[in-house]
Amino acid sequence: MSEPTIRTAERIDLLTAETSEGAQELLRRDLTTSGELSREVGAVLRLDGHSFDPNSVDYDRRDDETMIINMGPSHPSTHGVLRLMLELDGEFVLRTKPVIGYLHTGMEKTGEELSYVQGATNVTRMDYLSPVINELAYSMAVEKLLGIDVPDRAVWIRMMMSELNRVSSHLVWMATNGMDLGASSMMIYGLRERELILAFFEKTAGLRMNLNYVRPGGVAADLPDGWQDDVLVICDTIYERTFEYDQLLTGQPIFRERMVGVAPMNAEEALALSVTGPLLRSTGVPWDLRRSMPYLAYDQVEFDVIVGTFGDNFDRYAIRLNEIRESIRIIRQCIDMMPSGDYRSQDPKVTPPPRARIGESMEALIHHFKLFTEGFHVPAGEVYLAVESPRGELGCYIVADGGPKPYRLHVRGPSFVNLQAVSLLMRGGAMSDTITVISTIDPVMGEVDR
Amino acid sequence: MTGLAPMAPPGVLTAQGLAADLSCFPTREQYFSLIESFKHDAFEMCVDLCGVDYLEFAGRELPDGVHPTRFEIVVNLLSLSKRQRVRVRVQAGDEAPEVDSLFSLYPGTEAMEREAFDMFGVLFRGHPDLTRILMPEEWEGHPLRKDYGTGRVPVQFKEAPGPR
Numbered sequence: 012m013s014e015p016t017i018r019t020a021e022r023i024d025l026l027t028a029e030t031s032e033g034a035q036e037l038l039r040r041d042l043t044t045s046g047e048l049s050r051e052v053g054a055v056l057r058l059d060g061h062s063f064d065p066n067s068v069d070y071d072r073r074d075d076e077t078m079i080i081n082m083g084p085s086h087p088s089t090h091g092v093l094r095l096m097l098e099l100d101g102e103f104v105l106r107t108k109p110v111i112g113y114l115h116t117g118m119e120k121t122g123e124e125l126s127y128v129q130g131a132t133n134v135t136r137m138d139y140l141s142p143v144i145n146e147l148a149y150s151m152a153v154e155k156l157l158g159i160d161v162p163d164r165a166v167w168i169r170m171m172m173s174e175l176n177r178v179s180s181h182l183v184w185m186a187t188n189g190m191d192l193g194a195s196s197m198m199i200y201g202l203r204e205r206e207l208i209l210a211f212f213e214k215t216a217g218l219r220m221n222l223n224y225v226r227p228g229g230v231a232a233d234l235p236d237g238w239q240d241d242v243l244v245i246c247d248t249i250y251e252r253t254f255e256y257d258q259l260l261t262g263q264p265i266f267r268e269r270m271v272g273v274a275p276m277n278a279e280e281a282l283a284l285s286v287t288g289p290l291l292r293s294t295g296v297p298w299d300l301r302r303s304m305p306y307l308a309y310d311q312v313e314f315d316v317i318v319g320t321f322g323d324n325f326d327r328y329a330i331r332l333n334e335i336r337e338s339i340r341i342i343r344q345c346i347d348m349m350p351s352g353d354y355r356s357q358d359p360k361v362t363p364p365p366r367a368r369i370g371e372s373m374e375a376l377i378h379h380f381k382l383f384t385e386g387f388h389v390p391a392g393e394v395y396l397a398v399e400s401p402r403g404e405l406g407c408y409i410v411a412d413g414g415p416k417p418y419r420l421h422v423r424g425p426s427f428v429n430l431q432a433v434s435l436l437m438r439g440g441a442m443s444d445t446i447t448v449i450s451t452i453d454p455v456m457g458e459v460d461r
Numbered sequence: 462m463t464g465l466a467p468m469a470p471p472g473v474l475t476a477q478g479l480a481a482d483l484s485c486f487p488t489r490e491q492y493f494s495l496i497e498s499f500k501h502d503a504f505e506m507c508v509d510l511c512g513v514d515y516l517e518f519a520g521r522e523l524p525d526g527v528h529p530t531r532f533e534i535v536v537n538l539l540s541l542s543k544r545q546r547v548r549v550r551v552q553a554g555d556e557a558p559e560v561d562s563l564f565s566l567y568p569g570t571e572a573m574e575r576e577a578f579d580m581f582g583v584l585f586r587g588h589p590d591l592t593r594i595l596m597p598e599e600w601e602g603h604p605l606r607k608d609y610g611t612g613r614v615p616v617q618f619k620e621a622p623g624p625r
Contacts, residue, residue, distance in 0.1 A: 050571065285573075296541065421511040
């Protein structure tokens, strides 16, 4: 048995020498290239010559004056297994580097092994707080490749379910954000309200999370009897409670102290970093795919795109809180405008026949058998399809080779990209603000690492 | 709201993709300057960058004149002002795939390029910190390559004692 390699700080040179790729960690300044260093201090636009003021960060600090500390991957405030390495000068953060990959399970590789029918069960586990929207991006991409249309009712069900999911995701965000800031009652309230939505998901799809509800061709099941009442109760309750959150948090001095003006970002930096979702909108860019590039039936409902001004923590909080209200507005319209009809495409190549038909029709039996053993074949091609997830643009890039499995399945996780803003947002901030920054970026590690 | 269809500069091969977005097929030499011209043409954001390994699907449909290689880098650009998307597919090479890094144009590609490097072993010239991002540092091989079979390699752990 060979000697286990022990990685200690004294052996940093050895550490980088023994791997061809180099270290992922934040390194001592003398071991870091200038490009990497400026990246870690959060200089985004330095290459254009503006926005980066080298005086704002002590660039040439010696190593014995600062301290590199490691935060995570198992830290209650990192929302999963995010690991941050911080260079601190006393209380203030000079450099930050997120180190990710602790939850990497090769889901894109798994996606190549699963058929298109099974694929939805895989992508739903990526961003586990908004499973419906993951499935939606995947299913819409597959439908685009197949060239099939889904019935109206399926479109509206999908829209209503994704808005419910957006509410539940933002509620979890409100809960964890409150928890991070010490408002632990918010934690309980947020999860309590989310429970209503999860109960409705369970009633509709049979599962609370990772629903596998939206599938290529439509949705898995029709809405349960009396769903209007359930959804109305959810809408009324949560809408009312958002004003309680207002009372609890929005005006609260301790909360404001830690949110207002902390970790600002401007629109230019956000665009350069490819940041999307509430982070981008907080900088004043009115970019919401539901409005800007409408999919489903978002062009037929009324809602406002919430935009911030300063791009600070408080804007990001206010945007998410108000998006809950806007989503509820959309859900109410969905209840009123829900069309009747099929909830999934009647194309037998894509949709399994109803159970009753299998007993009496040979053809139905064959279709059923083919669909669940081999799956359907998708014509060769490639497609990129993006939807607005609670965290930003969720894109799904599929390369099909004509077989029953995707040749390549790539998911553009919004948190994966948004996480790049960490270094920028933390620059010059206090150590305690790192918690609020991570919280308001709202990364879901399942999606970051996939 | 949608403006004129995006145009590629002359000399770059294009195709109309699904979802009505334009696909461009630059050569490796044209790649950086093409993206640069799109950036000046109001494509403010590089939304996505990923690699594809076409080892088992060499017969894919490409416009005439594009020399297919095993690895391909797919870049999705987004114009917020024009509400358009453009896809750039560059053939990155067979044995030692290498393309220019877009980091100097779009700093947001940093993590995506690292991911493509990690998963496919495509090198990006000019990237500030090309290290593995999802896999552990000492991982051997690039998992999303088609010749990297699932279940073939036992799970590796950094400090596990054992024959290595």
